[in-house]
């Protein structure tokens with residue numbers, strides 16, 4: 182949902198900003214723009230399409246300034262045009278601004294400013310804010326001990342309803358930048374004689390590992406000498422400088438064709454990182470450092486509630502299955518976007534979990550705040566250290582899988598499944614699971630990376646299968662029990678990157694409606710692992726075959742499928758129930774990836790999507 186970068190330092194600002202924008206492009210790629218202050222003037226370049234278009238455009242301008250801002254847009258207000266691309270410049274030419282978020286009351290601000298003679302060149306909500314800053318600047322009486330620039334931004338934001346991460350330049354302050362946030366993420370990189378403000382760490386990691394995570398309602402004023410942070414109510418904030426643990430290479434594609442491909446193949450290592458240091462010394466249960474809740478308190482929980490969006494919601498559904506199956510404690514799962522407005526009743530002894538890779542998804546953040554408002558403790562399963570969700574949660578579990586850049590979530594999903602499986606174990610071992618069953622469970626989880634490696638080795642075969650199905654327009658994904666959410670995830674992966682219409686269903690539900698879709702043109706991916714319900718799964722596949730549907734069966738090694746039942750079979754290794762959803766996910770990730778590639782789709786930047794959804 183838009184990526185922003187700002188630079189104050191001694192180097193060429195444009196080059197550093199463009200580099201940062203490339204790293205943030207996953208946040209939105211409708212258009213991109215850069216503004217640089219040079220000799221008291223704003224130099225501006227904006228272009229629809231990808232950052233590469235902007236790079237060409239910026240090259241013509243040969244920007245020289247060392248202070249600047251840049252933006253990559255995911256359109257909300259106003260179509261995808263050069264005029265609507267950020268940065269936006271105030272009609273008096275004094276300010277340039279980039280914005281991630283939505284100014285909900287932009288219309289009334291705009292009407293007010295029109296009455297004051299300000300003019301507008303775009304259809305965006307953002308332009309109202311940049312002109313409002315110009316208006317306040319005009320009104321502000323200069324004071325020796327106060328920055329008029331900072332003060333006009335602060336005053337303007339007091340009139341804004343909505344969400345924002347902004348960075349602003351002012352022609353009267355040639356080496357300064359003001360930035361502020363409310364609900365949209367911002368991180369300040371503190372480098373050697375330079376400062377970079379950005380939507381996330383990936384944009385600045387190549388220049389510094391020292392970062393300050395800005396909190397909601399904070400403004401930062403950056404000058405060549407340093408930076409100061411204040412709150413909306415003008416209180417000084419003492420910054421905490423954190424050290425980012427990952428490196429610039431982690432956010433590079435390496436030898437892979439796409440980030441998604443890289444991240445699929447990173448999963449064995451990602452699972453190892455998620456598990457590292459999280460098993461008890463006797464090897465019979467899980468342990469977590471940051472729950473901020475004692476085992477005794479944990480033991481008293483009667484119910485768990487889980488919320489997330491998209492792929493993270495699917496991870497919640499698998500976790501529900503595992504906790505109920507192994508720990509025998511009831512779990513409720515809600516879409517975060519529904520929970521926050523549904524006013525759902527929760528039992529008193531409920532522990533609330535939110536699951537989010539980015540930690541910035543506005544719906545998940547909203548659900549979390551709603552649960553907290555109701556007095557519940559909220560724990561977060563999250564991959565982004567310092568994210569809004571991580572900071573506001575009462576405790577939680579970091580996934581530790583490194584940056585996930587591909588818009589389609591892969592390694593974050595299987596890592597969330599791993600955390601869920603470990604959580605089920607932790608709760609189960611506090612209740613009825615025996616020591617020896619705990620040992621078996623832990624060993625099973627530890628085997629997951631190798632099992633995933635074995636499935637990944639089948640990539641060339643899965644690619645072949647994918648090429649045969651690349652031209653279809655519809656596909657069904659069917660699974661039961663813990664593999665029903667994996668079927669949902671398979672369908673989501675396929676539709677988001679290949680634009681094939683796909684639906685996931687519990688396999689036995691097929692006959693209650695979706696069976697009407699079955700035809701030679703609508704193939705089915707069917708999860709049929711060896712289990713006590715294997716024969717029922719086989720019967721459902723027979724029903725598809727009887728209607729001339731094509732079936733790709735994902736089954737476990739050694740399973741006895743009747744001859745001719747499957748058009749294609751992908752085998753996964755036999756494994757423990759807690760690991761099965763992880764292992765079964767890999768073939769559908771690969772299948773979706775190779776189908777999208779075969780269709781010539783832009784896998785890492787699917788149309789209309791953005792990695793981190795920070796608007797409602």
Ligand code: AGP
Pocket residue numbers: 490491492493536537538539540541542545588589590591677791792793794
């Ligand atoms: C996943 O492939 C999707 N792009 C999307 O559903 C995503 O999982 C969802 O937006 C939630 O994101 P989060 O985990 O960062 O909160």
